[in-house]
Amino acid sequence: MSDATLDTAAEPGRRRSRMRHLWVLALIAAGLMIAGPLFLDRFTVNVLTRSMIFAILAVTVDLLWGFTGILTFGQAAFFGAGAYATAMVLTHLGSTPGLMVLGLVLSIVLPVLLAAAVGWLTFYPGSTDFYATVISLVVPIVVTQVIYSGGTWTGSSSGLVGYVGLDLSLGGFFRLAGLSLVAVVVVALIFVRSDAGRVLTAIRNNETRCAYLGISTQKVKIALTAVLAAVTGYAGFLYANASGVVAPENAGFVFGTQLVVWTALGGRGTVIGPALGAVAIDYLSAQLSGQMPFLWQLVIGTLFVAMIIFMPNGLAALATGWRRMRRGEDGFSPQLVALPPRAARVPADGDSPLLRIEKLEKSYGSQKVLEDITLQVRRGELVSLVGPNGAGKTTLMRCMTDGKAASGGTVRIHGTSISGMVPDQIVARGIGRKFQVASVFDSLTVAECLRMARVSHEAPSFLRSADSLSLPQAAIEILRLTGLDQHLGRAVSLLSHGQKQSLELAMVVSLEPELILLDEPTAGLTAAERATIGQVLMKLTSELGLAAILVEHDLDFVRDISSRIVVLHQGRLVLDGTVEEVVNDEIVKRIYSGGDHV
Template identity: 50%
Template sequence: MPRKEITLSRTHRTALIGCLVGLCTVAIAPLFLDTYFTNILIRTLLLAAVVMTVDILWGYTGILTFGQSAFFGIGAYACGLVFTHYGFGPGWALGGLALALGSAAVVAAGTGWLAFFHGSSPIYASIITLALPIVLTQVIYSGGSYTGSSSGLSGFPTYFWSLEVWFWIAGCFLVLTTTAGWLLVRSDFGRVLIAIRENEDRSAYLGIPVSRIKTMLMVAAAMVASVAGFAYAAFSNVVAPELAGFQLGTELLIWTALGGRATLLGPVFAAIGIDTMSSWLSGAMPFFWKLLTGIAFVGVIVALPRGLAPLISGLWNRLRPQRNAIDFEASVVKAPGTRMLQGSFGDAPPLRIVGLSRRYGSLEVLRDVNLIGKGTELLGIIGPNGAGKTTLMRCISDGKERTTGTLYINNVEIAHSSPQQVVGLGVGRSFQNTNLFETLTVSECLKLARYRIDGASLFSRSDTVALPQPSLDILQATGLDKKLSEETKNLSHGMKRGLELAMVLATEPSVLLLDEPTAGLTRPERMAIGSVLTKLTRDFGLCIVLIEHDLDFVRAISDRVVVLHQGAILMEGTVEEVVASDLVKAVYAGHKEDESA
């Protein structure tokens, strides 16, 4: 496929050119700068690299972190402590750098463990990142003469290279880390980060290990920040608690916001510009300068959430001749046979529920539900609103949901598994709302669904996605295979439903949970979906659990129907038996008003 070669190299070529231009600028800049500006810029360039990591964490992944300064401080103190107390020389410097990287990684992993778990709120995670630098600063203060307490450490031996050398070190570090960051956010993995930002829950139900990715990203960002901190300390020959403080942490955020989050270069230039500017403005009007930054910050957040960078790039785009954005041509292929959907044609039921109940305080939403879903079976679940149908789905797809009871997927007890682990056991769940990832394209969405199985490349972008046969069938049936490069927000409702289903199937489930998959669809669309579902059970041995209000649709495709009422199974049987039941009629009649409300 020659196409692939061209598109791949385009992203990399831009990165390479940008990187070279950056390095050349860094190489010649000291010739034009006086001592004062060189000095100021060395420190600023290192901080800009930290700002870049803040943008990846917050702008791209949606982790609002106040604590990136802590890792900068850890790097700085690793340098200061090693050179002050232990020794100085190339070996010690490398050892110190390793210490910086190691401790930053450990602290970041610990913070990630505290902040990111399934069900943690983004606000809680933010507060943890806010607490981190506060606690760390306190530890530094308590360190007495070892850490230098409030005075910090100063005058330790270090490399007194010329300013140009330090400028080159700082500049190259910034250019190289930013290039890596640039490639990362444009890679397949970068799409995963955006998916987490846009809809974390949905990502988890596609089997993406959200918490682990966030923690790993935090660790990586922490390591970059700690190297910057190490260099900062080695150059300036000073470490002080404020380098780890939350004041600096919030400043990093402010620069990111002003520069334009999720633009990567915007925050980097904002950091360089604002930090340099504040060097001379803060002396002339110390309080007023801070006030102005504060006002600008609030204004940008409220009125220009994308920051200033888009304004400038918008201008740039208008000035330069419009080039046709050749969004690369995405394509789908069939996934290798060994990894096809694996349903069950045998006796072992893919889904077994024993004595499941769910209570919210004193309210019992599900009560002693026992259910078996066999392979090749399409199980319809009906019942009036509030009967607990969606709660049942939730209990099957998230191990932490149920209050009591045992659940087996393919004979494996799900225990307290998180949704992404349950996906790994073979459960696929589609949602009532078509909450897709608005800014991603169809093929990117499908790639997300394949993340658990195929992974994602960190620094490059592939244009093909391998899908199991049923997903391909749905794409074909709904015409989505012609719209692979379309952003999902432009799709029709029916196509969104189809994509949703294709994504769930791409995770290769053996138990498929569908919550009103045909709501709002036209009759032909329904029939198409219906035949796909029948085919899935028949040809692939899937167990499908379907919540549906439309009894006709259920009758057309289900083998067996379970009626839920007030959290308990009222009856179980064929559609005919259920419809004929007086009990069921009474229940539905009693709820007629609720239904229409």
């Protein structure tokens, strides 16, 4: 990326200065951490060391819950696993430098393995948010019980104490914990501001849409859980060394809930908020617990409840909200770059159909919603699927994009059956789907939404947010025709209904699919918007050779743009022909005039 060409633009400049602020603040914070022990009393140094280790955990909770939407109490278990791994090595094997390194490695590797297993158990296609929370409760309980039943190995209920840790002074541990915290916060901030970090927000906003953009949300969540377990395990290593004692409570779910409380009070989704929240609350707890232990907990509990109800994004959100209000206008607009047209996935194999459906069936119990559907779609075709409400049109669309939806028959793409595949695998085979109700990411900007559509093609950067956005020419054209190219930095929540529909279409086209499925793309649009969409669709199919299947109620629209029309009625395919054939067909007239059953 040549910076010189972009230097004139104000936006990248502002973003770079924001990065500079981050580094300056990080350096100041690091300086404070190093100088801290010089002017703080012993008690404060001791307490803050622990608070800052806990703050690292709060940051990991924030990435999982605040950014990705996974409410977890399980970080305590990974923390406990890391702390116990270290303490057990130091207690039973000894404290030579080599064993210390072993302790460090184990305190990271064990939690990662545990987290990978837990992630695999938790995140499967179709798993719910509740289930993730359930498992995150079970894991700390299991780890705690394992510690209890570990006998002399784990010290059972009294924990491990009296081992020789890292050879550091009180101030040394303070500096180590503090610098670790600063490093974790800086890395977390760089990550969440990067293009890769926006994927987490996209998953929280709309996991289904992510899957239908070809992103394996399960893999992302498992990887995130595992990586954060490594950080958490490292914090456990620090804790075991700094405190000189580990206890079963360190791994318990009550500690896990405490982490969530700190994160909520500090402000979820802000990284710095939870870190400050954890330090402040844990420090104040230590200060006040002598004088008014129960009253203090009462205050924290009350604040927490009030915060969840009235200010779900915490105190820090007030600050960011104010900053955004002051800045007012849109966020960053990247420069659009057209991608060269890409070669077809399967080399031109003549006329073989892209999509072949044979004897497809879908039933709920004894109720058959689709029966004996056989249909082929070739490149360049624009097939409209029409029929009265309840004919099974949307169900048919679902059966084409979810390998587990059909009850019988086969759906083949390029000759391969999609049976058993999950949406992101099917999308990877060249199918794009636009939903009936615009399915976009409300917390992202227009440009960020479009970038999500490209994630499955080009891995996003973990370090920075790119200054340009490469999209297929067709997607750029949709943006130009609908004027969205002027609002790339606008928050999606501010778009009109029609703009959201157009944005979703542009996202689907950005996937560079070979077959595109559209469920009522013109519903609720103005006549002008409708004409634009029609124009785009004709171009995609007739000029670029895509195939499209369109569910549509507006027969005039269908007549204008379709190359073929398929009529569905009561779950059966009653007619498949050219526009002329279908429009003049008696059966279709009867179905649409109502009453008569075929």
